[in-house]
Amino acid sequence: MSRWQSDMQKRICAAVSFMLDLIFPPRCPVCDGLLKKREQIVCSRCEKNLPYVMEPYCMKCGKALEDEGDDLCPDCRRITHDFVRCRSVFVYEDRMKSAMYRFKYGGRKEYAKAFADLTVRHLGDWIRQIGPDAVISVPLHKSRMRKRGYNQAGLFAKALSERLGLVCREDLVIRSKKTLPQKNLSRSERQKNLKKAFKIRQNDVKLGTVLLIDDIYTTGSTMDALAQTFSEAGAKSVYCVTICTGKA
Numbered sequence: 293m294s295r296w297q298s299d300m301q302k303r304i305c306a307a308v309s310f311m312l313d314l315i316f317p318p319r320c321p322v323c324d325g326l327l328k329k330r331e332q333i334v335c336s337r338c339e340k341n342l343p344y345v346m347e348p349y350c351m352k353c354g355k356a357l358e359d360e361g362d363d364l365c366p367d368c369r370r371i372t373h374d375f376v377r378c379r380s381v382f383v384y385e386d387r388m389k390s391a392m393y394r395f396k397y398g399g400r401k402e403y404a405k406a407f408a409d410l411t412v413r414h415l416g417d418w419i420r421q422i423g424p425d426a427v428i429s430v431p432l433h434k435s436r437m438r439k440r441g442y443n444q445a446g447l448f449a450k451a452l453s454e455r456l457g458l459v460c461r462e463d464l465v466i467r468s469k470k471t472l473p474q475k476n477l478s479r480s481e482r483q484k485n486l487k488k489a490f491k492i493r494q495n496d497v498k499l500g501t502v503l504l505i506d507d508i509y510t511t512g513s514t515m516d517a518l519a520q521t522f523s524e525a526g527a528k529s530v531y532c533v534t535i536c537t538g539k540a
Contacts, residue, residue: 319400319402320334321333321334321391321400321407322334322387322388322391323337323338323387324391324394333406333409333410338387342410343383343387343388344381344382345379345381345382345383345537347360350362350363350368351363351364351377352368352373352378353368353373353378354378354509354534355380355509356383356539357540358539362540365540366540367512367540373515373516374516374523375512375515375516375519375532376531377531377532378509378515378532379415379418379532379534380509380534380535380537381407381411381534382410383537383539384508384536384537384538392507392508392536395407395444395507396444397440399441401442401447404444404447404448404451407448407451408448408451408455412452412455419458422501422503424501424502424503424531425459425499425501425502426458426464426499426503427449427453427458427459427461427503427505428460428462428464428465428503428505429443429445429446429450429460430504430506430518431443431466431467432446432467433467433468433470433471434466434467435470436470444507445505445506445507446462448535449462449505458503463493464493464494465492465493465518465521465522466493467489467490469486469488469489471486486517487517490517490518490521491521492521492522498526499522499526499527500529501528501529501530501531502531503530503532503533504518504522504530504531504532504533505532505534506534506535508537509532509534509536509537510538515532519532
């Protein structure tokens with residue numbers, strides 16, 4: 293491609309982006325309010341008090357802790373996870389619950405880019421230090437994908453990988469079992485629900501380090517099931533990143 297063609301392509305992309313902003317003006321992913329011209333990712337009001345997960349947090353699952361003397365949350369003291377470590381960007385409180393609902397069920401697919409930008413801001417150095425060979429989102433079952441129309445975790449994973457210059461592999465694993473919604477199940481019920489839920493599409497996954505991506509971390513059952521699937525397929529270590537997590 294010549295320099296002239298490259299410049300023209302950039303101009304066309306900028307023009308398309310400008311038109312899309314006119315038709316679909318960018319909104320704050322936290323409060324859903326329209327962004328002003330000087331506001332790029334979140335509105336100035338939300339920017340002042342974003343509920344980032346700050347220290348202390350569980351060194352295994354990443355949940356926010358209250359006691360600075362603790363290294364692990366109560367769950368991680370009594371159970372063993374199949375992933376090496378999980379980190380999350382935000383505490384799953386009222387504002388983020390509303391934001392995640394819109395992102396997941398309200399068609400706000402454009403939130404993926406904003407959440408990716410905020411993740412790079414908060415966890416970018418940690419992710420680069422891990423050096424994952426592939427970024428992989430938690431897949432939806434095909435029936436749920438048809439109903440919802442998109443996988444919010446997949447959109448987030450793609451946007452995040454682009455910003456960090458990482459490879460996003462959405463072709464490696466499928467959700468072969470139609471599972472029940474996890475939110476109303478106990479941990480043991482979640483584990484049973486997810487048993488043999490994921491299937492690797494390739495016989496030999498030549499990946500040293502995998503970074504799994506999801507929207508919300510609750511008990512870790514989904515991440516454990518998927519991490520175990522990749523470990524059995526040959527992955528050496530599995531890490532996780534989610535947009536939100538709860539408090540321990």
